[in-house]
Each structure stands twice: as C-alpha cells, then as structure tokens.
Amino acid sequence: MAVETASRGPAAETGETVEGGEPSFRPSPIGWLARGIVWAAIAWLVLIFPLGREAFELQRYSEAVIFGIIGLSLNVLLGYVGQISLGHQAFVGIGAFTSAYIVTEQNLSFWVGVAAAVAVGGLQALVLGGVSLRITGLYFAMVTLAYGLVAEKNIFQIQELTGGGLGQPAPKPKGFESDFRYYYLCLVFLAIVLWVDWRMMRTKSGRALLALRENPRVASTFGVNVRLLTLFAFVVSGAFAGLGGALLAHNDTRVSPETWSFNLALIFVIMTVVGGLRSRAGVVIGSAFFALIGYLLDKFTILQDGLNAIPGAPDLSPEIARLVIGPVLLLLTLTLTPGGIGQQIRPIVRWLTGHRFDLKDRGLKEVQISDVRA
Amino acid sequence: MDRLRERQGQVITAAVITLLVLVLLATGEKESLVIGVITGSAYGFLALGLVLIYKSSGVFNFAQGEFGTVAVYTLYLLHFDVPYGFALLGALGVAVLMGVVVERLVVRPLFDAPRVTLLVATAGVALLSIAVQIWFGEATARPVGRALPTLDRFTVLGVQISDQRLLLLGALAILAGLLAWFFNKTNLGLAILGSSQEPTATELMGISVKRLSTIVWALAALLGGLAGVLAVPETGGFAPGVLTVAFLIPAFTAAVLGGMTSLPGAFLGGVIVGVVEAVATSAPIFEDIPGSPGTLLVFVVLLIVLVARPQGLLGKAG
Amino acid sequence: MSVLETQSVSIRFGGVFANTDVSIKVGEWEIVGVIGPNGAGKTTAFNIVTGFYKPDRGRVLYKGRDITNLAVHERTALGMGRTFQNVGLVKGSTVRENLVSAQYLEADYSTLAGMLGSPRTFVSEAELRKRGDAVAEVMGLGEFLDRQVAGLPYGVLKRVEIATVLATDPDVLLLDEPSSGMGPEEAHDLGDTLLELRREFGLSIAMIEHHVPLVVRVCDYVYCLNFGQLLAEGLPEEVRNHPQVVTAYLGEDAEDPALQKVEEKLETLLDTD
Numbered sequence: 001m002a003v004e005t006a007s008r009g010p011a012a013e014t015g016e017t018v019e020g021g022e023p024s025f026r027p028s029p030i031g032w033l034a035r036g037i038v039w040a041a042i043a044w045l046v047l048i049f050p051l052g053r054e055a056f057e058l059q060r061y062s063e064a065v066i067f068g069i070i071g072l073s074l075n076v077l078l079g080y081v082g083q084i085s086l087g088h089q090a091f092v093g094i095g096a097f098t099s100a101y102i103v104t105e106q107n108l109s110f111w112v113g114v115a116a117a118v119a120v121g122g123l124q125a126l127v128l129g130g131v132s133l134r135i136t137g138l139y140f141a142m143v144t145l146a147y148g149l150v151a152e153k154n155i156f157q158i159q160e161l162t163g164g165g166l167g168q169p170a171p172k173p174k175g176f177e178s179d180f181r182y183y184y185l186c187l188v189f190l191a192i193v194l195w196v197d198w199r200m201m202r203t204k205s206g207r208a209l210l211a212l213r214e215n216p217r218v219a220s221t222f223g224v225n226v227r228l229l230t231l232f233a234f235v236v237s238g239a240f241a242g243l244g245g246a247l248l249a250h251n252d253t254r255v256s257p258e259t260w261s262f263n264l265a266l267i268f269v270i271m272t273v274v275g276g277l278r279s280r281a282g283v284v285i286g287s288a289f290f291a292l293i294g295y296l297l298d299k300f301t302i303l304q305d306g307l308n309a310i311p312g313a314p315d316l317s318p319e320i321a322r323l324v325i326g327p328v329l330l331l332l333t334l335t336l337t338p339g340g341i342g343q344q345i346r347p348i349v350r351w352l353t354g355h356r357f358d359l360k361d362r363g364l365k366e367v368q369i370s371d372v373r374a
Numbered sequence: 375m376d377r378l379r380e381r382q383g384q385v386i387t388a389a390v391i392t393l394l395v396l397v398l399l400a401t402g403e404k405e406s407l408v409i410g411v412i413t414g415s416a417y418g419f420l421a422l423g424l425v426l427i428y429k430s431s432g433v434f435n436f437a438q439g440e441f442g443t444v445a446v447y448t449l450y451l452l453h454f455d456v457p458y459g460f461a462l463l464g465a466l467g468v469a470v471l472m473g474v475v476v477e478r479l480v481v482r483p484l485f486d487a488p489r490v491t492l493l494v495a496t497a498g499v500a501l502l503s504i505a506v507q508i509w510f511g512e513a514t515a516r517p518v519g520r521a522l523p524t525l526d527r528f529t530v531l532g533v534q535i536s537d538q539r540l541l542l543l544g545a546l547a548i549l550a551g552l553l554a555w556f557f558n559k560t561n562l563g564l565a566i567l568g569s570s571q572e573p574t575a576t577e578l579m580g581i582s583v584k585r586l587s588t589i590v591w592a593l594a595a596l597l598g599g600l601a602g603v604l605a606v607p608e609t610g611g612f613a614p615g616v617l618t619v620a621f622l623i624p625a626f627t628a629a630v631l632g633g634m635t636s637l638p639g640a641f642l643g644g645v646i647v648g649v650v651e652a653v654a655t656s657a658p659i660f661e662d663i664p665g666s667p668g669t670l671l672v673f674v675v676l677l678i679v680l681v682a683r684p685q686g687l688l689g690k691a692g
Numbered sequence: 693m694s695v696l697e698t699q700s701v702s703i704r705f706g707g708v709f710a711n712t713d714v715s716i717k718v719g720e721w722e723i724v725g726v727i728g729p730n731g732a733g734k735t736t737a738f739n740i741v742t743g744f745y746k747p748d749r750g751r752v753l754y755k756g757r758d759i760t761n762l763a764v765h766e767r768t769a770l771g772m773g774r775t776f777q778n779v780g781l782v783k784g785s786t787v788r789e790n791l792v793s794a795q796y797l798e799a800d801y802s803t804l805a806g807m808l809g810s811p812r813t814f815v816s817e818a819e820l821r822k823r824g825d826a827v828a829e830v831m832g833l834g835e836f837l838d839r840q841v842a843g844l845p846y847g848v849l850k851r852v853e854i855a856t857v858l859a860t861d862p863d864v865l866l867l868d869e870p871s872s873g874m875g876p877e878e879a880h881d882l883g884d885t886l887l888e889l890r891r892e893f894g895l896s897i898a899m900i901e902h903h904v905p906l907v908v909r910v911c912d913y914v915y916c917l918n919f920g921q922l923l924a925e926g927l928p929e930e931v932r933n934h935p936q937v938v939t940a941y942l943g944e945d946a947e948d949p950a951l952q953k954v955e956e957k958l959e960t961l962l963d964t965d
Binding site for chain 2: 082086131132135137138139143145146147149150153154155156157158159262263266269270273320323326327328330331334335338
C-alpha cells in the first residue's frame with residue numbers, strides 16, 4: 001500500500017512533524033542500525049575528533065559552533081519572521097563587549113557576563129524593534145544597517161566600554177580555561193539554543209510566527225497580536241545574538257571594535273541564507289562552514305593554490321576568501337537553490353529522524369524571505 | 375485630494391529647508407551649509423539611482439554605491455596613462471557594463487521574488503565587488519585626480535568652491551531635472567513606470583519588460599558611476615567600497631527623506647542630509663558624541679522620517 | 693440586546709465612499725444575511741466590524757460594548773470569528789496544523805514555558821490537538837486532517853476555514869461568502885451545518901452571501917447594501933422581493949460576466965489592505 005509522503009506543513013519546513021500527524025512509517029531493524037551508525041559518526045566528529053587538538057584549532061572549532069548560534073539567531077528573524085537584519089554584528093558585538101566589561105571591569109563571573117549579554121541583546125532588540133518594527137521589509141533592513149553603522153562608529157568608540165585601542169580583555173571562565181573544555185561549553189550552549197528554538201517553533205508561538213509570515217491577517221484572526229509577536233521574535237533573536245557575542249569574546253579572550261564591521265553583518269546574513277532559512281541543521285552547517293573557511297583554506301593549501309591559479313590574482317588571504325566566496329555562494333543559493341544547504345540535506349535529516357528516505361522531499365517549494373510592501 | 379497632499383509636501387519641504395538655512399546662518403555654521411550642500415549633492419546622485427530602480431521595480435539596490443566605486447577605481451587605474459576625458463568615459467562604461475551584468479545575472483532570475491530577496495542579492499553583489507577590490511588592490515585610500523583642476527573658483531561663505539564641486543552640483547541639478555522630465559513626459563519613461571506597476575499590461579502593449587529592466591539598471595549604474603567619478607576625487611580618494619561604506623546610508627536616508635518615489639525629492643534629500651552631517655561634524659554641541667556624530671545624526675533623521683512621515687517630504691503616501 | 697451592532701459606520705478610500713451610514717444589527721442567536729451586488733461594500737463593512745479598518749465615522753458595538761478602537765486580535769479574544777473571501781488559512785500547513793494554530797488563545801501555557809519545554813506545555817498541546825480534531829469531525833473534515841491546505845478543493849477549504857474559526861471558540865461568526873465555489877447541494881448542506889452550529893454552539897452569525905436560496909432558508913434577517921449604503925432590510929422574503937433590491941441586482945447587468953469580473957476585482961482590492 002502506498003504510504004502518503006509526509007505532511008508538508010510547517011513541519012516540513014522545520015523538519016519535524018506535529019505529533020501524530022504522520023501516517024505511520026517505522027524503519028526496519030537494519031534501518032535503525034544504519035541510522036544509528038550515521039548518528040554515531042556525527043557524534044564522533046563533533047565530540048571525539050577535536051580531542052587533543054591544539055588550542056588554535058580548537059578555538060576555530062569553538063568559533064564554528066558559536067557562529068552556529070549566531071546563524072540560528074538570525075534565522076529567527078530572517079527565517080521565521082521574514083525580516084532582515086543587516087546590522088546583526090551590532091547585537092553580537094555589543095554582547096561581546098558587555099560580557100567582557102562585566103567580567104573585566106566589574107569583576108563578576110563569566111556566567112553573569114553571559115547572562116548580561118543575553119539580556120542586553122534582548123533589550124536592544126526590544127528598543128530598536130519597538131521603534132522600527134512598524135516599518136517593514138526594505139526599510140527595516142536599512143534601519144538595522146544604519147544601527148550597525150552607529151554601533152561601529154559611535155557605540156564601539158566609547159572608551160570605557162571598549163578599553164581603548166587594545167580592546168577589552170575577556171578571560172575564559174573558571175573551570176573552562178582550556179580551549180578544549182571551552183569548546184564543549186560552546187557545544188552545550190548550542191544545544192540549549194537548539195532546544196529552545198525547537199520548542200518555540202513546536203508550540204503556540206512558533207505556529208503563530210509561521211501564520212504571521214505567510215498571512216498576517218489570518219494570524220490576527222487567530223488572535224495573534226502581530227506586532228507583539230514580531231517584537232518577541234526580534235527579542236529572541238537579539239538574545240541569541242548576545243549569547244553568541246559573549247561566547248565569541250571569551251573564545252578570543254579579547255574584544256576589539258574593528259571586528260564588528262559591516263562586512264561581518266553581511267557574512268552573517270549570507271551564512272544563514274546559504275545554510276537554508278528555517279532549517280536548523282542547514283543554518284548550523286552553513287554558519288560553521290563560513291567560520292571555518294579561512295582555517296580550511298590555510299590548512300588545505302590545495303584550495304589556496306586552486307584559487308591562486310586565477311590569472312593575475314594576488315594571494316587570497318583567509319579573510320578575503322570569506323568575503324569573496326560568501327557572496328558567490330549567496331547569489332548561487334538565491335538564484336538556484338533558495339532553500340540553501342538545508343534544502344539539500346533535508347532528505348538526510350528526515351531519514352535520520354526516523355522517516356523514510358525520500359529524495360524528492362525538499363520541503364516547501366520556495367523560501368520566501370518576506371512578502372514586502374516597503 | 376492628492377493635489378492637496380502634494381502641495382502639503384512641497385510646503386513642508388520649503389519650510390524645512392528655510393528653517394535649516396536660518397538656523398545654520400544664525401548659529402554661525404555657514405561653512406557647514408556650503409560643505410553640506412556639496413557632499414549632499416554626492417548623496418543626491420546616489421539617491422537618484424536608488425530612487426530610479428525603486429520606482430521602476432520596487433527593489434532597493436544595495437549595490438548602487440558599488441557602481442560608483444567600480445567607476446572610480448577604473449578612473450584611477452586609467453587616468454595615469456590615458457587622457458582624463460577618455461578615462462572618464464572608460465570608467466562610466468565599466469559602470470554601465472556592471473549594471474547590465476548585475477541585471478542579467480542577478481535581477482532577472484529573481485524577477486518575481488520578494489523584494490527583500492533582491493535586497494539581499496544586491497547586498498551580495500556589493501560585498502563581492504568590495505571583496506574583489508580588496509583582493510586585487512590594497513585596502514588603502516589612493517588619491518584620484520580631479521576632472522577640473524581649478525581649486526578656488528570662488529568662495530562662498532568662507533568655503534572654497536572648486537570647479538570640481540561646481541561640476542558635481544551642476545551635473546546633479548541637470549540630471550535630476552532630466553530624469554524628472556524623462557519619467558513624466560517621455561514614452562519610455564512612462565513605460566518604465568507602467569511596467570513596474572502592471573508588468574502584464576505593459577507586455578501586452580508590445581513593450582518588452584525585460585529590455586526596460588536592462589535600460590533602467592544601465593541608467594542607474596551610469597548615475598552611480600557619475601557619483602563616483604565626480605565626488606570621490608574631491609573627498610579623499612579611492613578605497614575599496616568607498617561609496618558603499620561612506621555614501622550608501624546617507625544616500626538611502628536622502629532617498630527616504632525625499633520620498634522613495636520622488637526624483638526631485640532624492641536631490642533635495644541629499645542636500646539636507648549632507649547639511650545635517652556637516653553640522654554634526656563641526657558644531658560644538660555635538661562634540662561629545664563618541665566616534666562620528668554624523669553617523670548618529672543621520673541615523674536619527676532616518677528613524678524620525680520613517681516613523682513620523684514615511685512617505686518622505688515629496689513622496690506619495692501609502 | 694444585540695450581540696453585534698454597527699452604528700452609522702462610514703469609511704472612504706480616496707474618492708470611493710465604501711461605506712456610508714451603515715447600521716447593521718445581529719441579535720443573539722440570529723443568523724443575519726448581508727447581500728448586495730459586487731462592490732457594494734459588504735466586505736468593507738465586515739472589515740470594519742472585525743477591526744481591519746477603522747471607520748471615519750460611527751461605532752461598532754459588541755455585546756453593548758464599544759469596540760471601535762480595538763485591534764483585530766483583541767476582537768478575536770472577545771469572541772469574534774471571521775472568514776475571508778479568498779480563504780484565510782495558512783496554506784503552507786496541514787488542516788490539523790491550522791486547527792491547532794487557530795487555538796492560539798486557548799493554549800494553556802505561557803510562551804516562555806513553551807520555549808523551555810515545561811510539562812504543562814506537552815499536556816496542553818495534546819489537548820489542543822484533540823480539540824482541533826473534534827472540530828474537524830463536526831465539519832466532516834476528518835479525512836483531510838493530514839492534507840496540506842494548499843492542495844484541497846475550494847469547497848473543502850471553505851469548510852476548513854469555518855472549522856478553524858470554530859476552533860477559536862467564538863460567540864459570533866462573520867462569514868464572507870461561505871458558499872462561494874459550492875454547488876447547490878453543497879450549499880444546501882452548508883445551510884444545514886450553519887443551523888446545526890447555531891444550535892449546538894449557541895452562535896450568532898452574520899454572513900455575506902450571493903446564494904439566494906441559502907439566504908432565504910437560513911437567515912432570520914437580511915440587510916442589502918448597494919454603493920456602500922443600506923438599500924433595504926427586513927425578513928429575507930421581503931428584501932428579496934423589494935423593488936429597489938431587484939433593480940440593484942438586475943440593473944447592474946447581472947448577465948455581463950466581464951463587468952462582474954471587474955467588480956469582483958474591486959471587491960478584492962478593497963478587501964486587501
């Protein structure tokens with residue numbers, strides 16, 4: 001008997017099902033075994049492989065994990081609500097400075113610093129969103145861009161906050177001084193963010209967000225306060241971003257203003273879109289990839305040589321590589337595979353979570369960023 | 375009723391400008407007024423291009439600044455070996471080429487996509503352009519010679535006005551007027567406006583929407599290129615992404631302030647933003663603002679306009 | 693006391709006087725029909741009642757309380773449910789998911805608790821799902837629960853929409869052309885359903901309709917609009933045979949499909965904001 005393909009509702013977009021909404025399919029014992037092996041391989045890669053690596057390498061892995069958190073933060077705004085933030089580096093940067101400031105200047109513990117960064121991130125979003133979420137789409141994007149610029153040129157120039165030219169120190173927390181332990185700590189935070197995001201989307205707020213994105217009028221008829229919910233999502237996005245900033249600060253053990261440029265804002269957007277909007281796995285993978293490009297290029301010099309083969313091109317340093325590869329991937333994604341990496345790995349993700357392997361299951365046809373009347 | 379609204383917009387604009395001028399003269403910020411008008415005209419140029427594309431396809435072209443940067447980069451590369459006039463033409467040609475390429479490769483495939491997707495895509499184009507400039511060049515500022523060398527044609531309110539500045543202002547005024555005429559009076563201009571609102575009807579009338587799109591982007595790229603080659607020699611030289619980094623936000627604010635659908639508005643908005651920025655930089659009351667007061671003030675202006683009067687000074691409401 | 697009432701409500705959009713001095717009353721447990729040619733301003737009136745438009749003049753009363761300034765979602769919380777002409781559902785979701793989404797206000801946990809995964813959340817979610825399924829059964833939609841909304845036939849969609857509105861636990865239903873896209877048999881069944889719903893859930897209903905037999909059979913009172921104004925009101929038979937009403941429909945060249953299409957487009961344009 002033919003089994004109907006899995007429901008393609010918001011579940012389809014976020015890779016899960018409403019409980020009980022699936023015609024039953026149970027993998028065979030071999031199917032379970034195969035899935036188990038793949039899960040084990042993934043666990044090994046994430047948990048065991050980094051064991052015993054050098055500090056610098058571990059820091060890059062931590063950074064990849066943290067970028068995953070930042071990507072998830074932007075995904076809430078861009079993927080779930082459908083608004084763009086072109087100034088997200090401000091949220092992350094301010095979180096970074098907040099945590100550094102709390103730990104270094106106020107002599108409080110790392111955990112307080114992180115909590116403060118999360119709170120400040122959410123607060124920024126509350127204020128900025130409160131003023132400008134009435135403004136939609138295009139204009140909101142530009143307001144966030146301008147805000148990012150203000151952060152770069154005004155906020156990060158405040159000496160007390162940013163510690164002058166050398167930046168603000170941000171030591172690692174007690175008990176997690178080794179880069180290796182810090183990496184695990186970051187993984188834990190990533191897991192927490194994933195959990196909260198998952199639960200959010202599975203409950204009433206998530207459904208409301210999806211309804212809002214597709215059809216705001218219907219959402220209000222369902223009793224959803226559209227403005228408040230959008231603000232809420234923005235605050236969640238800001239809070240996650242603040243967390244990412246704090247973790248980044250203590251990973252580098254120093255925060256300086258130059259890091260938080262507009263280029264970074266674009267990298268964030270690119271990694272989220274290329275990762276695949278509304279696909280948590282895709283976003284994490286995409287973000288990790290962008291975090292690691294520079295490092296990978298350094299390590300695997302064949303890639304470098306390949307790129308240097310382009311006639312007349314000077315050496316491609318890791319920072320520039322990111323800037324060049326990023327937009328190219330973005331444009332390819334937008335024009336060819338709008339669902340990004342998430343769309344491509346969807347059959348695998350579905351398979352891994354106990355469903356049938358279906359190559360044609362690509363979730364909804366098109367990833368809309370926002371239906372806009374600017 | 376709409377004519378009343380139009381009139382209202384014009385009255386408010388006149389009031390704002392008069393108020394601004396009076397305040398500046400009263401507080402002794404005369405130089406800011408003049409400098410502001412000049413830098414503002416550069417913003418106005420970019421804003422014109424932004425409004426052009428927005429009017430015809432609802433897209434906010436993030437790469438508008440890069441048309442200018444690429445043009446000025448080309449000018450820089452050429453003007454040492456080639457007569458300035460030819461270098462200019464070459465620069466503008468490259469800008470137009472870039473506009474057409476972007477339209478073909480990025481805008482066309484995303485023709486029906488939500489406008490915000492296109493914003494992200496053009497942002498990608500801008501980043502790619504900047505990245506390539508950094509890659510192939512260095513990340514430092516390099517001076518570019520002026521088109522007209524006379525530096526002090528005359529002095530207004532204590533500020534030297536060079537020929538280059540006059541050229542910039544003059545070109546801007548002429549172009550703003552030309553474009554306004556183009557959109558209101560010529561068939562092609564009207565067709566462009568029509569195609570943005572009713573693409574199907576336009577196609578049915580035998581006008582190729584696709585070709586119109588190419589023309590619009592080429593034109594916008596030309597405007598961006600002009601902004602680059604006329605303004606940058608005056609303001610310190612070429613650095614990667616110079617127009618995007620320094621000019622795009624003010625240009626966007628100018629467009630919003632003027633009204634995203636109004637070409638003369640873009641021009642006026644540019645001037646006002648330029649003045650606001652100049653004042654912010656020089657007026658003593660703003661001294662305590664950390665970093666660059668101009669950035670903050672322009673941001674505030676943007677927020678105020680978007681919250682209080684989203685259609686800008688001269689744009690249409692709704 | 694009326695459940696729902698508009699008092700001399702007027703609104704204009706630019707040069708179009710969409711509603712002028714429209715006063716409509718829906719008594720408790722009444723089914724009220726709103727008829728009129730295309731472009732008469734019926735959906736506009738509904739938009740004002742439900743809060744999508746704010747009238748230039750006049751008031752909207754709900755159970756005696758002035759709600760003219762309340763937002764749409766606040767009116768839903770008070771018990772107002774509404775369907776749309778072009779089917780207001782989350783098309784990217786399944787029927788079941790829509791039904792659960794519609795119970796947004798019934799969820800028995802806070803958003804924060806939901807995000808953290810409190811036990812109460814899971815319990816509440818299961819309840820919501822059960823309720824949604826029950827409502828689907830009432831509307832005869834059991835077989836469609838797992839189907840994505842986007843693929844379903846128009847008549848089914850209309851029923852799904854009514855089901856989602858029912859899931860919000862309303863006291864008043866405002867239905868915008870519920871029988872459109874239905875054949876005579878389906879429309880007749882719909883009439884039965886509406887009467888049944890009124891009886892079982894104690895609902896009051898206001899509906900915009902073109903289907904005359906349905907209106908005559910089901911409505912207790914009818915209002916006819918034309919050019920944004922009330923043309924006639926009264927018992928269904930009276931209004932149907934009212935000479936001005938007849939002229940309004942026939943005089944609009946009801947046989948001209950092209951004109952009807954243009955007017956339909958106008959209605960939709962006024963309907964979207």
